[in-house]
Amino acid sequence: MNTIDPRIHQVLDGELPADALPAELRDATEAIRAAADLLAAPVPVRSLESRVMAEVHRPAPSLARRVTGWLATPHAITFRVRPVWSLAFAAAAAVLTLFYARDVGPQLGEHEGIAQFVGRFPDARSVHVVGTFNDWRPGTIALQDLDNDGVWTATVVLPAGTYEYMFVVDGERWVPDHLADRLVADDFGRENSVVIVRPVHR
Amino acid sequence: MDVIGAPSDAEIVARVLGGDAEAFGFVIRRYEAGLLRFATRMLGSRDAAADAVAEGFMRAYRHLASCREPDRLRTWLYRIVTNRCKSHLARRSVGDVPLDEAPPVADPADGEAELERAEQLALVQRALTGLSPDKREAFVLKHVEGLSYEEMAAITGERIPTLKMRVHRAREALLKVLEDHT
Numbered sequence: 001m002n003t004i005d006p007r008i009h010q011v012l013d014g015e016l017p018a019d020a021l022p023a024e025l026r027d028a029t030e031a032i033r034a035a036a037d038l039l040a041a042p043v044p045v046r047s048l049e050s051r052v053m054a055e056v057h058r059p060a061p062s063l064a065r066r067v068t069g070w071l072a073t074p075h076a077i078t079f080r081v082r083p084v085w086s087l088a089f090a091a092a093a094a095v096l097t098l099f100y101a102r103d104v105g106p107q108l109g110e111h112e113g114i115a116q117f118v119g120r121f122p123d124a125r126s127v128h129v130v131g132t133f134n135d136w137r138p139g140t141i142a143l144q145d146l147d148n149d150g151v152w153t154a155t156v157v158l159p160a161g162t163y164e165y166m167f168v169v170d171g172e173r174w175v176p177d178h179l180a181d182r183l184v185a186d187d188f189g190r191e192n193s194v195v196i197v198r199p200v201h202r
Numbered sequence: 203m204d205v206i207g208a209p210s211d212a213e214i215v216a217r218v219l220g221g222d223a224e225a226f227g228f229v230i231r232r233y234e235a236g237l238l239r240f241a242t243r244m245l246g247s248r249d250a251a252a253d254a255v256a257e258g259f260m261r262a263y264r265h266l267a268s269c270r271e272p273d274r275l276r277t278w279l280y281r282i283v284t285n286r287c288k289s290h291l292a293r294r295s296v297g298d299v300p301l302d303e304a305p306p307v308a309d310p311a312d313g314e315a316e317l318e319r320a321e322q323l324a325l326v327q328r329a330l331t332g333l334s335p336d337k338r339e340a341f342v343l344k345h346v347e348g349l350s351y352e353e354m355a356a357i358t359g360e361r362i363p364t365l366k367m368r369v370h371r372a373r374e375a376l377l378k379v380l381e382d383h384t
Binding site: 003004008009012013028031032033034035036038039040041042043045046047048049051052053055056057 | 223224226227230231234235238239242243248251252255256259260263319322323326327329330342345346347348351366369370373374376377380381
């Protein structure tokens, strides 16, 4: 803040006569007065009288019209909630979501289970999973990275059993999943990942 | 404001409340110039100022019966328009710069002194717009509208020391801008 000599304020507030100010402080006082004079010049605008008087003479809208107008106008609604209530609402929403998700999830057969594939490929354009469950055919099961954080996931319903698999990155690079339950050597001197799918209903 | 031969504010208010809606025209003619200037300096835009003042007059007309001191109608009107201006500023997004804040375009027909004055006004208005709304309001009421701190307190509902501090800070900020451009 550019603090100025308090006597300048006193003169401008009429608490001190202007001639009591030293010569070196008078320029600042004059600059403020000149700026105020510029701003005090009349603003050339059309008179509002006809506009306002037209509104004055307009009949007041009926109650029904006012209510309809209020209902049709967007209003900001603000909730003031204690943090403890926010947490309670969040917990309730999580519980409801879990119940809802359980109700609408895939209906699994007696001998089926869920396999979740997760891989981190920050620069990938596409990631697929291939394995003994799809005869190593690329392009049939795609992983997704919806939030673009480089973590690709897919959830697949498979018959219960043990499967070997690999990821295919950008359609050409075959990569084992090092986070798999275990790894086994394949016939080509590489390693395949192994996933064990257990039946959900026992 | 009372002019010899013209009805006083209290008389006009009584006539309007008595059913003479046309008498409200006196109020508009008497105060619109000052209110428009005040709103223009607050909002930095003549169009927005016209809207704010028109809304203010309409609000004043509808709620005229609640004006407890009709002989201080001016203060009451400034309070209403001040609130309308704050409402406009609150609705305006951060990047929304009014078009007529732009410096005036030089007209060859204008004299050199007039052009220089227009440029100075644009500079001062820009500096004013750079102040916070509270400081801008205090500076304009004090130095442009020429009100006393007591009148300012009645309009804004703030304490006099608070208003003085705002005016002082506004002066300091304006002086810095003006010094930087000379």
